[in-house]
Amino acid sequence: MDPTTLIFLAFILVLSIFLGFEIISKVPATLHTPLMSGSNAISGITLVGAVVAAGSAGNETMSIILGTLAVMFATINVIGGYLVTDRMLGMFKKKPTGDKK
Amino acid sequence: MTVDIIVNLIYIVAAVLFIYGLKMLSSPATARKGNFVSAIGMFLAVVTTLFVKEVVEFQWIVIGFVIGAIIGAFAARLVAMTQMPEMVALFNGFGGIASLLVGWEAYHANPLADGMTITTIFLSILIGGVTFSGSFIAFAKLAEVIGGKPTLFVGQKIVNALLFIVILATGVLFIIDPAGSGNLVIGLIILSLVLGVMVVIPIGGADMPVVISLLNSYSGLAACAAGFVIQNNILIVSGALVGASGIILTNIMCKAMNRSLANVLFSGFGATTQSAGGEQQGEVKPIVADDAYLILEAASSVAFVPGYGLAVAQAQHVVRELGDLLEANGTDVYYAIHPVAGRMPGHMNVLLAEANVPYDKLYEMNDINPIMSTIDVAVVIGANDVVNPAARHDEGSPIYGMPIINVDQAKTVFVLKRSMAAGFAGIQNELFFAPNTRMLFGDAKESISAIVAEFKEG
Numbered sequence: 397m398d399p400t401t402l403i404f405l406a407f408i409l410v411l412s413i414f415l416g417f418e419i420i421s422k423v424p425a426t427l428h429t430p431l432m433s434g435s436n437a438i439s440g441i442t443l444v445g446a447v448v449a450a451g452s453a454g455n456e457t458m459s460i461i462l463g464t465l466a467v468m469f470a471t472i473n474v475i476g477g478y479l480v481t482d483r484m485l486g487m488f489k490k491k492p493t494g495d496k497k
Numbered sequence: 498m499t500v501d502i503i504v505n506l507i508y509i510v511a512a513v514l515f516i517y518g519l520k521m522l523s524s525p526a527t528a529r530k531g532n533f534v535s536a537i538g539m540f541l542a543v544v545t546t547l548f549v550k551e552v553v554e555f556q557w558i559v560i561g562f563v564i565g566a567i568i569g570a571f572a573a574r575l576v577a578m579t580q581m582p583e584m585v586a587l588f589n590g591f592g593g594i595a596s597l598l599v600g601w602e603a604y605h606a607n608p609l610a611d612g613m614t615i616t617t618i619f620l621s622i623l624i625g626g627v628t629f630s631g632s633f634i635a636f637a638k639l640a641e642v643i644g645g646k647p648t649l650f651v652g653q654k655i656v657n658a659l660l661f662i663v664i665l666a667t668g669v670l671f672i673i674d675p676a677g678s679g680n681l682v683i684g685l686i687i688l689s690l691v692l693g694v695m696v697v698i699p700i701g702g703a704d705m706p707v708v709i710s711l712l713n714s715y716s717g718l719a720a721c722a723a724g725f726v727i728q729n730n731i732l733i734v735s736g737a738l739v740g741a742s743g744i745i746l747t748n749i750m751c752k753a754m755n756r757s758l759a760n761v762l763f764s765g766f767g768a769t770t771q772s773a774g775g776e777q778q779g780e781v782k783p784i785v786a787d788d789a790y791l792i793l794e795a796a797s798s799v800a801f802v803p804g805y806g807l808a809v810a811q812a813q814h815v816v817r818e819l820g821d822l823l824e825a826n827g828t829d830v831y832y833a834i835h836p837v838a839g840r841m842p843g844h845m846n847v848l849l850a851e852a853n854v855p856y857d858k859l860y861e862m863n864d865i866n867p868i869m870s871t872i873d874v875a876v877v878i879g880a881n882d883v884v885n886p887a888a889r890h891d892e893g894s895p896i897y898g899m900p901i902i903n904v905d906q907a908k909t910v911f912v913l914k915r916s917m918a919a920g921f922a923g924i925q926n927e928l929f930f931a932p933n934t935r936m937l938f939g940d941a942k943e944s945i946s947a948i949v950a951e952f953k954e955g
Contacts, residue, residue, distance in 0.1 A: 416741025428843030451552030466598035471565025479573035485529035
């Protein structure tokens with residue numbers, strides 16, 4: 397990696413952190429648990445890296461094992477995270493509407 | 498246009514969707530849609546990645562994906578709302594291990610990479626490993642597989658400092674001579690896993706909201722580090738968003754306990770049973786469900802103050818039932834929620850939402866305290882330290898200065914509790930001896946069910 401790339405990536409990192417602070421500080425306390433599980437699902441973005449690792453492993457056994465495991469764990473994070481967040485948020489209702497299941 | 502440019506353009510779209518999704522979380526009305534928007538971003542990012550030139554075979558991706566999707570879907574469907582803290586802790590850990598594996602694979606694929614790349618691999622493995630093992634300990638504590646009490650031993654800080662120095666030294670050796678460091682990587686992984694265990698074991702059960710938030714942040718940073726390893730913008734942006742989110746929550750939790758992060762991480766709070774408070778004046782006045790019913794029936798405003806005991810007793814549904822009956826009876830009903838009630842940020846809100854309590858009835862501490870003196874009955878359900886008035890005036894108390902819900906200012910306070918045992922912080926609560934407090938001993942769910950039954954008969 398050349399230094400220019402590193403600086404470029406660091407630039408993105410710093411700006412994203414500030415952006416994150418701005419957006420997240422507006423989330424009300426009521427939604428903090430869904431925020432955690434939802435952001436958890438986003439951190440499963442490592443799946444992108446895992447897909448590259450597993451898809452370029454070739455015949456190297458070790459790379460296959462590491463890549464496949466990485467895909468599996470990241471997928472649990474993504475799928476589980478989004479589904480459970482959706483399930484939770486579906487429970488937040490405003491007024492009693494009478495359409496309880 | 499080359500495939501790479503298209504891929505990166507789609508990554509930008511995905512980042513925008515993540516940001517919009519998180520933005521929509523600022524209101525419960527749009528939150529569910531926001532989560533969906535964020536999921537579309539993820540779908541785009543992952544599918545697009547299948548087209549990058551490095552990805553040449555798909556069988557391993559499909560195998561990993563299918564197994565992961567099945568596990569994730571089942572976990573999300575089956576988990577009980579009371580167990581959300583455990584679930585989030587586990588998922589944080591999975592995010593961490595994925596970053597560790599990506600870093601490890603990157604090294605394995607190219608041990609001759611330059612110093613900067615190797616540095617990012619080192620960070621990816623370290624942060625990923627700490628997140629993984631730390632989250633597992635947090636999970637075990639939350640699930641009570643291991644005790645919730647802080648584990649402390651003599652020289653713990655020295656051991657941790659040494660461990661950290663050894664990890665740094667390993668990192669330096671690794672970066673100097675990556676090609677000859679195959680075994681060093683294994684050592685590094687083991688050391689980072691040990692570090693994760695060491696940093697979480699001294700933290701007590703009541704401090705878990707802070708720890709989960711912090712590990713949440715780490716899981717984001719781990720994704721960032723993996724992003725540096727494979728030089729991928731979308732990982733860095735998303736990881737940073739999650740990292741920032743975790744830090745904000747950590748900060749909110751620390752403020753709500755009036756403690757610094759360092760104090761939470763290193764003090765082993767609650768390990769020793771303080772004899773704080775000294776002599777308790779007054780006597781405990783127990784009450785039975787029949788009498789509690791009569792008082793509630795006559796009350797014109799009632800505030801429920803839930804704590805972790807509500808989750809343990811699974812009492813959220815009967816509480817809502819009682820709340821509905823009270824409202825039908827013409828009583829104003831409030832649900833007052835302390836930021837650190839429960840075992841993770843927002844834990845009580847989710848439980849009450851599950852029980853169909855509308856979210857506009859949930860009041861934050863700062864909204865309920867100014868009107869507390871006008872409330873006829875405050876019903877404390879399985880909360881203890883967050884309603885201890887000693888936090889306001891007793892400088893000797895370990896929780897002095899912590900913001901609390903001032904239930905003692907209500908005209909009458911009911912405390913639902915199994916016994917007179919001290920709270921998680923190990924501190925006796927003077928609220929229980931206050932002249933306007935009545936103790937309703939027993940399982941919270943049974944006690945409230947009994948009152949509900951009285952209401953239905955009356």
